Amino acid sequence: MAEPLALYVHWPFCVSKCPYCDFNSHVRETVDQAIWRDALLADLRHEAALLPGRRVGSIFFGGGTPSLMPPATVAAVIAAADRAWGLADDVEITLEANPNSVEVANFADLAAAGVNRVSIGVQSFDPEVLEFLGRAHSGDEARRAIAAAQAHFARVSFDLIYARPGQSLAAWESELQGALAFGTGHLSLYQLTIEPGTRFATLAAKGALVIPDGDTAADLFDATQAMTRAAGLPRYEVSNHARPGEESRHNLAYWRYADYAGIGPGAHGRRLGQATERHKKPENFIAAVERNGHGLKHESDLPSHERATEALLMGLRLTEGVDLTRIEARSGLPRAAFVDAEAAARLMKQGLMRQTGDRLSVTDDGILLLDSILSEVVKTH
Structure with a gap:
């Protein structure tokens, strides 16, 4: 039986653009x-024709x-995915939401449509911080949104x-x-980074x-x-924390390098060794x-080596690390072609990585140094 398929659906519209956002x-x-x-x-129908015989394990x-x-x-999208592929009995259907009351008013109807997990873009409960981040909601709206989500959906996460x-x-x-006092089963906790091309990048450049x-x-x-560990929500990925069993199955599909179909403007996909990308601008996508x-703009075969390195770069973000045998099977390459064994051994001695059988992972001490560890361990050519 083929692995479950993950389906990503991009809705490109916002009420306003946040200064840190590069989406x-x-x-x-x-x-x-x-x-x-x-x-x-x-x-969706176009992707379904190219990925027959699969079941959908998650929609995001x-x-x-x-x-x-x-x-x-x-x-309509959920029903079309069910017709095209069939949904797993325990399918996870996540929708990203902002805490604005207009959107929260839709929660009951979204739950009735089949959404069973929401991820709420809270970012902060502090009014000054929300203004700094360009968010259009208040701290009280965020609290009400979390409570409303917990009333309507089986699983709730917020950022x-x-x-x-x-x-x-x-x-x-x-x-x-x-934040932990709300008792949600999942939290995404991101350190502020300055992304190129955003308003924050302009401000940072000026000091x-x-x-x-x-x-x-x-x-x-x-x-x-x-x-988070003390509260029973340990980190399972660099910025993501969950009660065991409440990890985002959709995001795990990315990090474990499973196939995922991406539809909607700018959506990326990985199907059967191919990379896909949709037109980004809404008008170009519709045209x-x-x-x-x-809406495809590009689709290209990924060389074996690129598949292996992508799987490593994604999988080493996870606390569980990567299964090297699985990467060998998916890329058709021996691990010596994509892992620098000497660098890995050196990092293990320093307590920054560990290997148990075929599973290679970055330790808690190493995770803050992830970028430099990846640059040493992953053979990029």
Whole structure:
């Protein structure tokens, strides 16, 4: 039996653009909902024809702001995926939502459409921080949104951004304690990074925005690990924490390098050794679907070595690490072609990596040095 398939659906529209965001999101005064529903369904049918004989283990509606999608469109996409592939009995269907009350009002209808997990973009409960991050909701709206989500969905996650300019360890510990008190089974906790091309990058270049230095960020990270572990939500990926069994199955499919179909503007996919990418700009995506019956911009065969290195780069983000035998099977290459054994042995001696049988992983001590570890261990050519 083939592994379950993950389906990613991108909804590109937002009410406004956040200054730290480098996702494919667009602000439009009006959106023709019928055209968008039909385009997403056509794009899905194209992928289904190329990936026969699979069952869908997870669907993820990302964005943009997918909680602005009409629930009827969400229901139509879920029904189309079920017709095309069939849904696993325990399918995980996640939708990203903002805490604004307009979107929270849709929660009951989204749950009725089949969504069983929401991921809420809270980022902070502090009004000054929310203003700094360009968020359109208040701390009270965030709290109400989490409570409403817990009433409507079996599983709830929310995001917070920390290691912000001027943030003290005590302030973050207090904020995180409040977040853990909601009792959700999953939390995504991201350190603020300055992404190229964002408004924050412009401010940082002028010296008007300074994020904490490496040592401070490391202290904040260590405190985060200790508190989430104590609360029963250990880290299972660099920034993601879950009660055991409540990990995001959809994101695990990416990190474990399983096949995933990506539909909607700018969506990426990995199917049967091919990389796929859709047109990013909403208008270009719609034009492509009308012209070709799908929104594909590029599809290309991934060379064996690229498949192996991608699997390593994704999988070593996970606490569980990577199964080297699985990467050999998926790439057709021996591990010596993609893992620098000498570098790995040296890092193991330093306590930064470990290997148990065929499983290679980065230790808690190594995770803050992940980028440099990857550059040493992964043979890129």
